[in-house]
Amino acid sequence: MSNxxxxxxxxxxxxxxxxxxxxxxxxxxxxxxATRGISIAAxxxxxxxxxxxxxxxxGGGVAxxxxxxxxxxxxxxxxxxxxxxxxxxxxxxxxxARGGALRAEYPILLLLSSIGMGMMVSSxxxxxxxxxxxxxxxxxxxxASFMRRDARSAEAGLKYFVLGALASGILLYGISLVYGFTxxxxxxxxxxxxxxxLSTGEMFxxxxxxxxxxxxxAAVPFHMWTPDVYEGAPTPxxxxxxxxxxxxxxxxxxxxxVEAMGPAASxxxxxxxxxxxxxxxxGGVAAIGQTNIKRLLAYSSINNVGFALFGLVAGTEEGVAxxxxxxxxxxxxxxxxxLCVLQMRDARGEPIETxxxxxxxxxxxxxxxxxxxxxxxxxxxxxxxxxxxxKFLVFDxxxxxxxxPLAMVGIATSVIGAFYYLKIVKTMxxxxxxxxxxxxxxxxxxxxxxxxxxxxxxxxxxAIPALGAASLAAAKAxx
Amino acid sequence: xxxxxxxxxFATIVIASAALTILARNPVHSVLWLILxxxxxxxxxxxxxxxxxxxxxxxxxxxxxxxxxxFVVMMLDVDFAALRAGFARYLPIGVLLVLVxxxxxxxxxxxxSAGAIALSATVAPIxxxxxxxxxxxxxxxxxxxxxxxxxxxxxxxxMIGAIVLTHRTRSGVRPQKVxxxxxxxxxxxxxxxxxxxxxxxxx
Numbered sequence: 001m002s003n004x005x006x007x008x009x010x011x012x013x014x015x016x017x018x019x020x021x022x023x024x025x026x027x028x029x030x031x032x033x034a035t036r037g038i039s040i041a042a043x044x045x046x047x048x049x050x051x052x053x054x055x056x057x058x059g060g061g062v063a064x065x066x067x068x069x070x071x072x073x074x075x076x077x078x079x080x081x082x083x084x085x086x087x088x089x090x091x092x093x094x095x096x097a098r099g100g101a102l103r104a105e106y107p108i109l110l111l112l113s114s115i116g117m118g119m120m121v122s123s124x125x126x127x128x129x130x131x132x133x134x135x136x137x138x139x140x141x142x143x144a145s146f147m148r149r150d151a152r153s154a155e156a157g158l159k160y161f162v163l164g165a166l167a168s169g170i171l172l173y174g175i176s177l178v179y180g181f182t183x184x185x186x187x188x189x190x191x192x193x194x195x196x197x198l199s200t201g202e203m204f205x206x207x208x209x210x211x212x213x214x215x216x217x218a219a220v221p222f223h224m225w226t227p228d229v230y231e232g233a234p235t236p237x238x239x240x241x242x243x244x245x246x247x248x249x250x251x252x253x254x255x256x257x258v259e260a261m262g263p264a265a266s267x268x269x270x271x272x273x274x275x276x277x278x279x280x281x282x283g284g285v286a287a288i289g290q291t292n293i294k295r296l297l298a299y300s301s302i303n304n305v306g307f308a309l310f311g312l313v314a315g316t317e318e319g320v321a322x323x324x325x326x327x328x329x330x331x332x333x334x335x336x337x338x339l340c341v342l343q344m345r346d347a348r349g350e351p352i353e354t355x356x357x358x359x360x361x362x363x364x365x366x367x368x369x370x371x372x373x374x375x376x377x378x379x380x381x382x383x384x385x386x387x388x389x390x391k392f393l394v395f396d397x398x399x400x401x402x403x404x405p406l407a408m409v410g411i412a413t414s415v416i417g418a419f420y421y422l423k424i425v426k427t428m429x430x431x432x433x434x435x436x437x438x439x440x441x442x443x444x445x446x447x448x449x450x451x452x453x454x455x456x457x458x459x460x461x462x463a464i465p466a467l468g469a470a471s472l473a474a475a476k477a478x479x
Numbered sequence: 480x481x482x483x484x485x486x487x488x489f490a491t492i493v494i495a496s497a498a499l500t501i502l503a504r505n506p507v508h509s510v511l512w513l514i515l516x517x518x519x520x521x522x523x524x525x526x527x528x529x530x531x532x533x534x535x536x537x538x539x540x541x542x543x544x545x546x547x548x549x550f551v552v553m554m555l556d557v558d559f560a561a562l563r564a565g566f567a568r569y570l571p572i573g574v575l576l577v578l579v580x581x582x583x584x585x586x587x588x589x590x591x592s593a594g595a596i597a598l599s600a601t602v603a604p605i606x607x608x609x610x611x612x613x614x615x616x617x618x619x620x621x622x623x624x625x626x627x628x629x630x631x632x633x634x635x636x637x638m639i640g641a642i643v644l645t646h647r648t649r650s651g652v653r654p655q656k657v658x659x660x661x662x663x664x665x666x667x668x669x670x671x672x673x674x675x676x677x678x679x680x681x682x
Contacts, residue, residue, distance in 0.1 A: 003624065010625070017632065024639070064625040105643045112636050119629060131629040138633060142640035157644075 006063035009070045012053040012078055013118050019045030020111035027104035035104045039089050042107035046086040046114065053078035053118070060477075062124060066186050069124040076324055076474035077121040077251035081244045084331050085114045087448060088240035091342060094442045095236050096147075098349055106146060110240065113139035117248035121255065126175045126185035129252060133171070133216065136245055137164050143240065144233040156232025163215070163225040171212025177205030187260035195263035206261055210271050213256065216249035219309060220278035223302045227290075230298035235351065238294055239338035242301045243331040250305070250327055254312055254320055258478045265315050272313050277409060279306025284416035288423075292353050293341055296420065297334070300379055303417050304330050307381075310410055311394040319397035320475035325467055326390035329456070333378050333387055336452035339445055340372040345438050352437075355424060360433025368440070369428045371453040378456040380421035381414055386460030482526060485586045489522040492579070506551045514544050518580065522587045531611035 007014060023038050023045075053075050060070040089107045096102030112135065119132025141164060145157020179185050181201040182193035194202065215222035230238045261268055283303025290296040308330065311323035343365075344352045361369040378387030391414065398407045440446050455463070496515040503509045517540040524533035606614045619627050674680050 006625070017628075021635075065622055067623070067625050103643065105639055109636070109639065109643075112632060112639075115629075115632060125626075127623065127626050128629070131626050131633065135629060135633050135636060138636045138640065142636070142643055145644060148644055 003064075006068070009061055009063040010068055010122075011055075012049040012082070013115050013122075015049045015052060016045060016111055016115045016118065019048075020108050020115070023104075023111070024108050027108060030104075032103050035102055035106075036093070038104050039093065039107045042089050042111055043086045045111060046082045046089070049114070049118075050079050050082040050086075053082065066188060067125045067128050068119075068122050070122060071477035072470075073251070073255065073324075073474040073477040074118075074122040076470055077247055077327075078118050080247045080328055080331055081117045081121070082114055084243035084247065084335060085110050085117075085240065087335055088236055088244065090444050091239065091339060091448070092236040094445065095234060095342060095351070103146075106143070109139045109143055113143070114244070117244060120248045121251035123252065123255065124187050124259075126178065126187075126190075126260075129256065130168075130172065130175060133249075133252070134168065136248060137168070137216075140164075140241065140245060143237045144229055146237060147234050150234075152232040153234060156229045159225055159232075160229045167212050167215035167222065170208055170215070174205045174208025174210075174212055177201055177208060179205075181205060187256070190260040191263055194261060198264050198267055202264075203267065206264060206267060207271065209256065209261075210268055213249065213253045214275055217246060217253055217305050218302055219275045219305050220282045220302065221275075223279065223282070226302055227295045227298040230301075231292055231294045231353075235294070235338060235342050238297075239335055239342075242297065242334045242338065246301065246305065247327045247331060250308060250323065254323055255478065257312060258315070258320060269313060269315065272309055273406060276306045276309035276313055277406075277413070279303065279309065280410060280413040280417065281306075284413055284420070287417070287420045290420075291355055293344070293355050293358070293424075294353055296355065296424075297337055297341070300337075300417075300421075301334060304334075304379070307391055307394055307410070307414070310406070311397050313403065313406065314397040314401045316397060316401060317472065317475045317479055318400055319394075320478060321468070321471040322390065322393035322397045324471040324474050325393055328467060328471070329378075329386055329390045329460075332452050332455045333375050336371065336449060336456065337375045337379070339449045339452065340368060340375065342445060343368055343437060343440055343449075346435065347438055349438055355427060357434050357437075358424065358427050359431035361428040361437075363433050364436040368437075368449075371449050373425045373428060374453050374456055376421040376424050380418040382418065384458045384461075386456045386458070389461065389464065481586070481589060486523070486526055488583065488586065489519045489526065492516075492583075493519040493523065507548075510544060510548050510551055513547075514541060515576070515580075517541060517544065519583070522583055525587045529611055531615060 019042070023041055026034050026041075027038055055075070060072065060075070062069050089110055092106055093102055096106070116132045116135025116137075116139065119128055120136060123129040123132055141157055141161040144160045145154045147153040175185065178190060181199055182190050184190060184193070194206075198206070211222065215225075218226040230241065233241065257265075257268055257272070279302050283299045283301075283306055287296050287299035287303070290299065304326075308323050308326040311319040311321075311326060313319070314322075341353070342351075344357060346352055358372075361372070374385060378385040381388050381391040395407045395410060398410065454460075493516050496512045496519065500509050500512040500516060503512055517536055521533040521536040524530070524536060672680055
């Protein structure tokens, strides 16, 4: 395939690269005065990329001799990623406006990070995987410490960087072992080599690659960075971390597990089973004692990643489709929750993060409390809210391959998780009112909360046919 | 035969010096062990016939280590007088290290001229007719073009990040304003006076 044809397949990345570099020029010459314009342009660029990513769903292909794949799977994941990134751009201005900390680089770094995430879900080679992952991570480290005068933000960035570098090292070591023992970095080639049985070296490579990727999706036992980073990073950045990179890393995990290491499924299945179980249990138990809402949502994200991994355990088309549906619904729930957290600010506009401050929110701000309660019920997976549906699909896939005991344990752990979500609802509805929050002044944020609340409400079930078909098409692209 | 001996020599020293890099209590010693580790890793690369990567390791990493060294000296409170005190006492160890490095270089060159280590069949073959650097160049700019561009973006992000996190406009500094300097005409700045004797000039 010629380079031109290959380049056309990478159209979303192309749009984002050209857009981010052009906006970077504007930022360099005009300065922070242009931030508003750059943010709007960045959202427009992300929307253009979303549309171009949705196109290959009907065709797609392999570009650059197998390095890059544009298929239904990457298209589905990219739509989620770019939309989540666009929302992260939109919710930033009001949060940063307070300290005058919003600089023109924020939307640009998000764009560059989106390029990396697109490369991750489209990768057909270990090298694309690694470069995409680094591009995403490096931008994320900077975003985490974006409020550099804030000690917690700087701490979050440093912690993320050091642990992320460790994970990259582990991943790279695994990749080099896989390359050394199979002689190729292409996913197809690795799959061919793995289908003749695993040698010890290949086994080690597989374990290290899985460990490195588990760090990026924050699955237990590689989750320890999550609460600290989520707590310290500025709230819009935390919302971003909990949504787009999670989808990208999960998409990458699924692609590597199925496409490259599919023939060795029996070997990685036990790793994924352990990680899924440990994530759901730890995410549920450790969240109970939290007093900070951002830390609590960090544990909630660990918990949710565990549930999504159950779909991968099944290893079937239905399982992978369930993972994709799960991620789609998960980002709506998590972005909605963080949008509500963004509204938690005192009369002077300082952000508050304690769960205590939510007391009696139903009386001071009934609409916000209702939306927050819906996100919490939905994250807990309580029907009839939409969050129930992906959990059902995931366990359905697990039962479909006959792993009954695993599904039973998984459902039991989801009850543990429900406890702390309900605790927040109880605080909002049954406790004595605390000091009221400042009123919502941003129409964007109000609208986004309303839209995500409608999606997670029972009305979301109307989207099941479309979402299910897209997820299944995405999953079929991998098998 | 000589390759096998050289391999075990390099491999042992890489591991030992890497361990000592993190075990050494003195940060300056850590940096020195790191340099030794890099040199030996370069030796391993020479053994497998990747002489270009060996050069890169030495040039790039030893250059980077020099910067790292500077950081150590600047950031940490290292008492150099105390370090220098034992110069004569530790001279034999220093000489020993120099000898080891010299012996390694001789080993590496002779092992290289004896031909590279035969690698297992799974590893992608090294093109025999063109030098390493040509082979890498043709791959990077054709087959792996996409990843090469991606790596460029990674570097761009690193640069933006460094500027975002460290650059700030200080108040109270007096930078040079070239346009103001160029705009200034002699008649604005120069005044001709004709002072009387004994009165001087009023400025």
